[in-house]
Amino acid sequence: xxxxxxxxxxxxxxxxxxLVLLAIVLGFALLSFFSPYPPNDSFVVPPxxxxxxxxxxxxxxxxxxLFWLLTFSIRNTLLFGVTVAxxxxxxxxVIGLVAGYCGGLVDRALMSINDTFIVIPLFPxxxxxxxxxxxxxxxGLLALMMACLGWAYDARLIRSVALSLRTREFTxxxxxxxxxxxxxxxxxHLPYVLPIVFSTTMNNINWSIGLExxxxxxxxxxxxxxxxxxxxxxxxxxxxxxxxIWWWIFFPVLLVILAFIGLFLLAVSMNxxxxxxxxxxxxxx
Amino acid sequence: MSEPVxxxxxxxxxYRTSAYGVSREVRAVDDISLSIAAGEIYGLxxxxxxxxxxxIKTIANAIQPPLEVLAGxxxxxxxxxxxxxxxxxxxxxxxxxxxHLSYIMQGSMNVLNPVRxxxxxxxxxxxxxIGRPKPxxxxxxxxxxxxxxxxxxxxxxxxxxxxxxxRQRVTIALxxxxxxxxxxxxxxxxxxxxxxxxGVLAMIHEIQRELGSSIIFVTHDMAVHANLTxxxxxxxxxxxxxxxxxxxxFRAPRHPYTAHLxxxxxxxxxxxxxKGLDGAPPxxxxxxxxxxxxxxxxxASDICRREAPPMAELSPGHRAACFHPEPERPA
Amino acid sequence: xTGYPLYLLTRLGQFALVVFIGINIAFxxxxxxxxxxxxxxxxxxTQFGSTSPEAIALMRxxxxxxxxxxxxxxxxxxxxxxxxxxxDFGPSLSAFPTPxxxxxxxxxxxTVALLVVSTLLTWVLGNLLGGLAGYYRRSxxxxxAGILAMTFxxxxxxxxxxxxxxxxxxxxxxxxxxxxxxxxxxRDWSWEFIGSVAAHAILPVLSxxxxxLGGWFMGMRSLVSNIVTEDYxxxxxxxxxxxxxxxxxxxxxxALVPQVTGLAMSLGSIFNGAIxxxxxxxxxxxxxxxxxxxxxxxxxxxxxxxxxSIVAVSVAVLLIDxxxxxxxxxxxxx
Ligand SMILES: Nc1ncnc2c1ncn2[C@@H]1O[C@H](COP(=O)(O)OP(=O)(O)OP(=O)(O)O)[C@@H](O)[C@H]1O
Ligand SMILES: [Mg+2]
Numbered sequence: 001x002x003x004x005x006x007x008x009x010x011x012x013x014x015x016x017x018x019l020v021l022l023a024i025v026l027g028f029a030l031l032s033f034f035s036p037y038p039p040n041d042s043f044v045v046p047p048x049x050x051x052x053x054x055x056x057x058x059x060x061x062x063x064x065x066l067f068w069l070l071t072f073s074i075r076n077t078l079l080f081g082v083t084v085a086x087x088x089x090x091x092x093x094v095i096g097l098v099a100g101y102c103g104g105l106v107d108r109a110l111m112s113i114n115d116t117f118i119v120i121p122l123f124p125x126x127x128x129x130x131x132x133x134x135x136x137x138x139x140g141l142l143a144l145m146m147a148c149l150g151w152a153y154d155a156r157l158i159r160s161v162a163l164s165l166r167t168r169e170f171t172x173x174x175x176x177x178x179x180x181x182x183x184x185x186x187x188x189h190l191p192y193v194l195p196i197v198f199s200t201t202m203n204n205i206n207w208s209i210g211l212e213x214x215x216x217x218x219x220x221x222x223x224x225x226x227x228x229x230x231x232x233x234x235x236x237x238x239x240x241x242x243x244x245i246w247w248w249i250f251f252p253v254l255l256v257i258l259a260f261i262g263l264f265l266l267a268v269s270m271n272x273x274x275x276x277x278x279x280x281x282x283x284x285x
Numbered sequence: 286m287s288e289p290v291x292x293x294x295x296x297x298x299x300y301r302t303s304a305y306g307v308s309r310e311v312r313a314v315d316d317i318s319l320s321i322a323a324g325e326i327y328g329l330x331x332x333x334x335x336x337x338x339x340x341i342k343t344i345a346n347a348i349q350p351p352l353e354v355l356a357g358x359x360x361x362x363x364x365x366x367x368x369x370x371x372x373x374x375x376x377x378x379x380x381x382x383x384x385h386l387s388y389i390m391q392g393s394m395n396v397l398n399p400v401r402x403x404x405x406x407x408x409x410x411x412x413x414x415i416g417r418p419k420p421x422x423x424x425x426x427x428x429x430x431x432x433x434x435x436x437x438x439x440x441x442x443x444x445x446x447x448x449x450x451x452r453q454r455v456t457i458a459l460x461x462x463x464x465x466x467x468x469x470x471x472x473x474x475x476x477x478x479x480x481x482x483x484g485v486l487a488m489i490h491e492i493q494r495e496l497g498s499s500i501i502f503v504t505h506d507m508a509v510h511a512n513l514t515x516x517x518x519x520x521x522x523x524x525x526x527x528x529x530x531x532x533x534x535f536r537a538p539r540h541p542y543t544a545h546l547x548x549x550x551x552x553x554x555x556x557x558x559x560k561g562l563d564g565a566p567p568x569x570x571x572x573x574x575x576x577x578x579x580x581x582x583x584x585a586s587d588i589c590r591r592e593a594p595p596m597a598e599l600s601p602g603h604r605a606a607c608f609h610p611e612p613e614r615p616a
Numbered sequence: 617x618t619g620y621p622l623y624l625l626t627r628l629g630q631f632a633l634v635v636f637i638g639i640n641i642a643f644x645x646x647x648x649x650x651x652x653x654x655x656x657x658x659x660x661x662t663q664f665g666s667t668s669p670e671a672i673a674l675m676r677x678x679x680x681x682x683x684x685x686x687x688x689x690x691x692x693x694x695x696x697x698x699x700x701x702x703x704d705f706g707p708s709l710s711a712f713p714t715p716x717x718x719x720x721x722x723x724x725x726x727t728v729a730l731l732v733v734s735t736l737l738t739w740v741l742g743n744l745l746g747g748l749a750g751y752y753r754r755s756x757x758x759x760x761a762g763i764l765a766m767t768f769x770x771x772x773x774x775x776x777x778x779x780x781x782x783x784x785x786x787x788x789x790x791x792x793x794x795x796x797x798x799x800x801x802x803r804d805w806s807w808e809f810i811g812s813v814a815a816h817a818i819l820p821v822l823s824x825x826x827x828x829l830g831g832w833f834m835g836m837r838s839l840v841s842n843i844v845t846e847d848y849x850x851x852x853x854x855x856x857x858x859x860x861x862x863x864x865x866x867x868x869x870x871a872l873v874p875q876v877t878g879l880a881m882s883l884g885s886i887f888n889g890a891i892x893x894x895x896x897x898x899x900x901x902x903x904x905x906x907x908x909x910x911x912x913x914x915x916x917x918x919x920x921x922x923x924x925s926i927v928a929v930s931v932a933v934l935l936i937d938x939x940x941x942x943x944x945x946x947x948x949x950x
Contacts, residue, residue: 116637131918210771214774217778218895232778264766395848399848399870459855
């Protein structure tokens, strides 16, 4: 594992850039633990101050220090992405591994359902969900809902790896030695699909953060938990752009774009590393 | 004898890869020289991974990374001007291909474009050389197919609708429709069952006699070589280790590896079990020093471990690369 | 049964499944929640005052009907489906008494046009450039295009649309940033009107394209760099087939097959993108309609749009699926 990381860092520029970008964003999120203000307090500093030494990213019209507010927001946004990714990983793994292991009819049935979830336009459904929940909408509920809707693409990738494991010798040995399906999947197959799970996790985080930002900006989430989307929502509510408070929009957008590109580069470079063709070139002998 | 059609000298082609700091060089073709005369069928034999395909790909200038040509030349003589196939322009090469030099690929199962009808493939490959209007061109193709006992309606089929044997015969038809002087055939019969195989071999022979073409014919099936080829080259681990008239080689192989190949052929009335060759074929990324065969050779001595034996003419028209060749056997 | 009929049947089955599951999700989302949507909707709709008592009564009745709150869960389920099947979602609460279907029918052509234009443009251009980039790996310009694609692709539609809005709305205001055509213009088929529609479509199309291009570009590039190692490509090279022909009829042609499947698979998320983009640029399609329906608490409209979206996307996927055998003759044999 450590060796792989070092290899990737040394020889894969995309991975290195992605890691640096993500480290910046993560470091920024960690600063939130040192914030002098609680996240939801407003009018603690003078409003509408442009970036300066005292307020490196300026202040908002609601009298918040944008720098510290942003540390909380990016932390919550990332946490949201990770939560969705973790829950949907469970679904994707179970469905992908079972479909790949069983093959045949089970596989076909599961993949039909899977393709359905890939095709259905999720955004209107999430909007409908918000519409029904309104004030009861919370951060956790949205994460759960998105995890339930967003596992399908990755399940398909995991399944295609699992399908190739089915015919491998160790699977048969396992079956003959009386291992249960659960044992085989967890002990034998899981390690093989983990690389692809890692790379899809990055993409899934990107996907869920993107939707969360979008929903929040429209005000379709819990607007009292600061996230990047909520931050932009409030900026729009105060027509920050028209009022010339550009920093209120600029810094959140910049930070979240860094996160998107960082995560994406990590996913791409990991994919390239897992690719059997590039492996062939690597394996000595 | 007139000038040879093909002269290969000192050819060296390696696969070079590098990823994540690990570089690899597979020495698949190492210092090979040979020549082939007009109208000759030249067989190329050797175990799997010995570099047969790499050699003929290099001869046909089908070089794609990671394969690189490091040294040597491949000179064809079509008409009276010699051309070094690695040193001519793309356009010039395009004029030679299929008109003078065609190729039947190993694993011909997948050489036809899966999403187009066979007819289009004939147009792409042969139309510009035959130089007739479309209907006439199609008639030429149909006649040619008929001669190869293929129904002309294969032209309207997609590759997946043809059986393996049919696909193979279609590729042979494709490779011969322009009546080229030189045909390179890489295991054209290996994937086929025995009956179809016989038919295909007969077909190749017939066409060769009709066109008077030269053929390089690659297979590790020694029986096929015995029946089809005029001369035979034996490859081992990226090197040519023996070359001579097919009859001579079968009668009296000089290189210990060839001797083993011939000895292990099943013969009528054989009862004793065949002895296998000890050891594994060498890793071409890190070949043994000296003679590459020495770790498995019953006749190996000190010099074999240190120096690579050069190709030497042991009797007229019969060459081998060995310090301790098998004794000559009088005819 | 084999060949095309079997293929047809499985695709129709998949279509039915998508609609079935999609509508069921909509049902569960609206029925499994503890909130009483009827009273909530009425509260939301009436908070702007000016609603007559009769209208409220009508509203309550039509809402109850819509939820089927009188019957058992089973009855509710059946009446939900009959609504969907007839495309009758009752009157809109915000634009009372205009039927929801009329509102959607008015907005849908804008969305469909936006989607078709931007998707075709993006798909064709992305595949073309990606194919070239995979084939001519050494080209500097194409490598640079790859880096651009990588930068824009991971950014969500909303942010890209928003950035374009800032650039062309505030920094360099040369393009119209809101609406589908110039305000107060008569909607006829004059050149002026068409020109205005086209000008207003530039930014929405551009933001959809910026995100979408990268995906097709990178997908095609990696497909092509695999396909060039296939036997039939190597063989065409050996046969001296022209390079352009090899790139077109051998490499790209084969790479298109998975890219069309990919198009069908991503229609859902492209649709999401269109909805979001419309909202940013105030484009008069279903996206803008959906967001404003939420803001004014128009339940039937939100539900109607969700359902229509699911069905519309499924139909589009089905259309692609049906055309697919034209591209890949092998499905008929499977
Ligand atoms: N694209 C490639 N990259 C790296 N190494 C390769 C590549 N293609 C072939 N090789 C290596 O080159 C060596 C020679 O391969 P080649 O295909 O020429 O053998 P061959 O004699 O034709 O074998 P066979 O009888 O199985 O066809 C092998 O060790 C093979 O692993
Ligand atoms: Mg070979």
